[in-house]
Amino acid sequence: MTEQTQQDGSTSAEQTTHFGYKTVAANEKQKLVAGVFHSVAQKYDIMNDVMSFGVHRIWKRYALEMAGIRPGQQILDLAGGTGDLAALFSPRVGPTGKVICADINSSMLSVGRDKLTDLGLLGNLEFVQANAECLPFADNQFDAVTIAFGLRNVTDKDKALASMCRVLKPGGRLLVLEFSKPQHEWLSKAYDLYSFSLLPKMGKLIANDEDSYRYLAESIRMHPDQETLKQMTLNAGFASCEVFNLTGGIVALHRAFKA
Template identity: 60%
Template sequence: MSETNPNPADTTHFGYRDVPVAEKEKLVGKVFTSVASKYDLMNDAMSFGVHRLWKRWFAATSGVRAGDAVLDLAGGTGDIAALLLPMVGASGRVVLGDINAAMLREGRDRLLNEGRVRGLAYAQVNAQALPFPDASFDAVTIAFGLRNVTDKDAALREMQRVLRVGGRALILEFSAVRDPLLKKLYDFHSFQVLPRLGSLIAGDAESYQYLAESIRKHPDQATLKAMMETAGFARVDVRNLTGGIVAIHRGYKI
């Protein structure tokens, strides 16, 4: 008896591989559990430290104000939460959420060691099914995490649901490079340099190969903008950084 080929609708991408939808979350979890302890060091190595500038700009242009309640999804090791905490002030709060326990633990330990306690909470959450009531937050942020979500449309709908009217979703993510020469250099770095750095620094070339592939499979600027609009966001705008290597998408709930 011949095997039945899987229905393409039941598969999704894990890097350049097609895998059953039900397996992607487990595979992504394995990647981030593997790299959690070296995640910040590898980010510095693979971006030459530029990721810190991208994140600072992301926070600085977020519009987050004193008293706001902010949900930071895929919050990982706490970079974005650390930047947002002073902005929400004593009367606001930041919930650092991540689906991966190892990444969440790294973020919690780091922020506790830095003395960042007041106004900060932690939640192990799946972005596709958030355990928060409707209209709970003034802003939802996600930095370098949306591309790892299995059902991005579901995650965008959930982000829109938990926002208050007038609230905004802010997405910082790798995107489509515009300049052909920069793209050539970027591809060389991603597929030739990055896995070697992963092997040298984190002892895990395979996970960093996946991260490079996941960037190429992520929707480009125009596609993600349309997805946000379909999820119910209004006034969606896009700002490219570093020639489109990354982009900030912003959308409002009205």
């Protein structure tokens, strides 16, 4: 049997899913996504600045402020990659707190560890290679869990959201910062033109990898829209979820609370 991939990115018993616009075996997606990020890790930060015109830094700062992080808290940053959010969280939690930067991809973690070492921020930071679908942490461990521009690459998003809920303390916060669906037709058309015409060419020029950035553009289009992801979050066990559209909905921040 062959499964039709669900809108929310989940898979049925037939175990197929999407990798960009391609249909692949669910157990193959993790390896394919790993290949993308092994390929782009060294140029990832440069490409983020170029392809977002630096605006990704504003989006991440917004997520930081919405997280409400305080000294002494325990923070898990999933798909933490090159450490942008971890670097922002570290001074907020201070010497009595802890930030775990977790990523499934060893190449991204290596780049992040080197970068944050150079910034002198390792005192309250820990790097862990982990799969968001089966987090290797105790129940009720973290005050906040964040995942920025990583959920769309997860094979089973429902399982990952439930795992995030499990490791949060009661009253803890989940923040999902992710590309989403533009709220205006003219913006959507302009965004499509940019994503499929210019973005792969920038990937080829800067990272020598056109295919990976074509996949990234496709993965954004296959990601659940704002309302679908909100409902998935509630289904995963969160008591409430708010959605904040940024840059006309090109990016959305979902903030959910555990009961």
